[in-house]
Amino acid sequence: MKLYRAKDYYDMSRKAANIISAQVIMKPNCVLGLATGSTPVGIYKQLIEWYNKGVLDFSRVKTANLDEYKGLTKDNDQSYYYFMRENLFRHVNINEANTNIPDGTETDAIKEAARYEEAIKELGGIDLQLLGLGHNGHIGFNEPSDIFPKETHIVDLQESTIEANKRFFASIDQVPRQAYTMGIGTIMSAKKILLVVSGEDKAQILHDVIKGPVSPSVPASILQLHPDVIIVADEEALSEF
Ligand code: F6R
Numbered sequence: 001m002k003l004y005r006a007k008d009y010y011d012m013s014r015k016a017a018n019i020i021s022a023q024v025i026m027k028p029n030c031v032l033g034l035a036t037g038s039t040p041v042g043i044y045k046q047l048i049e050w051y052n053k054g055v056l057d058f059s060r061v062k063t064a065n066l067d068e069y070k071g072l073t074k075d076n077d078q079s080y081y082y083f084m085r086e087n088l089f090r091h092v093n094i095n096e097a098n099t100n101i102p103d104g105t106e107t108d109a110i111k112e113a114a115r116y117e118e119a120i121k122e123l124g125g126i127d128l129q130l131l132g133l134g135h136n137g138h139i140g141f142n143e144p145s146d147i148f149p150k151e152t153h154i155v156d157l158q159e160s161t162i163e164a165n166k167r168f169f170a171s172i173d174q175v176p177r178q179a180y181t182m183g184i185g186t187i188m189s190a191k192k193i194l195l196v197v198s199g200e201d202k203a204q205i206l207h208d209v210i211k212g213p214v215s216p217s218v219p220a221s222i223l224q225l226h227p228d229v230i231i232v233a234d235e236e237a238l239s240e241f
Contacts, residue, residue: 103116
């Protein structure tokens with residue numbers, strides 16, 4: 001694991017955006033694995049800025065998002081589809097046909113999980129997977145468990161995750177209880193992984209992820225076994241080191 005220290009959220013976003021830009025420049029038809037949540041928003045802003053300056057071209061880039069809430073339609077402003085459109089896709093020259101997100105409206109969970117896993121294989125795998133880190137160590141929606149789920153699957157979200165996500169909904173009752181997510185195996189198959197972490201509230205879990213035992217009770221700890229992981233974290237997130 002390579003660890004890059006950033007001064008603050010802005011610096012973290014810039015450093016991570018640099019790594020993604022390098023990937024797009026080196027391989028213009030690369031497959032980017034993307035994440036939602038609050039941590040990557042600054043990264044996407046920076047990528048949009050560089051796109052507007054003519055530095056980046058997304059016309060041949062393909063993407064696969066980590067996860068999507070089950071039951072939310074694309075036009076629901078809390079769906080991850082909507083998030084990606086608003087925070088990145090509609091601002092750059094990416095071809096929508098080249099973007100992939102699990103279909104939250106598919107009610108046959110086994111069918112959708114298999115379709116999504118196959119779609120990633122058809123893309124030729126993920127070149128660079130961007131990850132945020134949950135307070136309980138989750139990556140994608142792979143919550144603490146006694147196993148590392150291999151492939152894309154449906155999950156019941158934990159209370160702590162529902163609690164953390166309620167800020168995006170009018171009330172906690174509206175937060176979906178299930179989501180589709182890439183499995184830990186899907187994530188670990190990415191050629192390169194970029195984990196971004198910001199804020200003091202993530203300091204303890206980041207410490208456990210890097211220094212603790214590899215255990216499905218801290219899903220992101222599996223990243224210790226990946227051959228090419230870059231962590232970009234700000235000073236607050238690194239305050240336990
Ligand atoms: C998002 C995702 C989640 C988030 C994590 C951190 O697609 O899969 O694992 O990365 O919950 O979220 P933030 O960045 O909001 O703290």
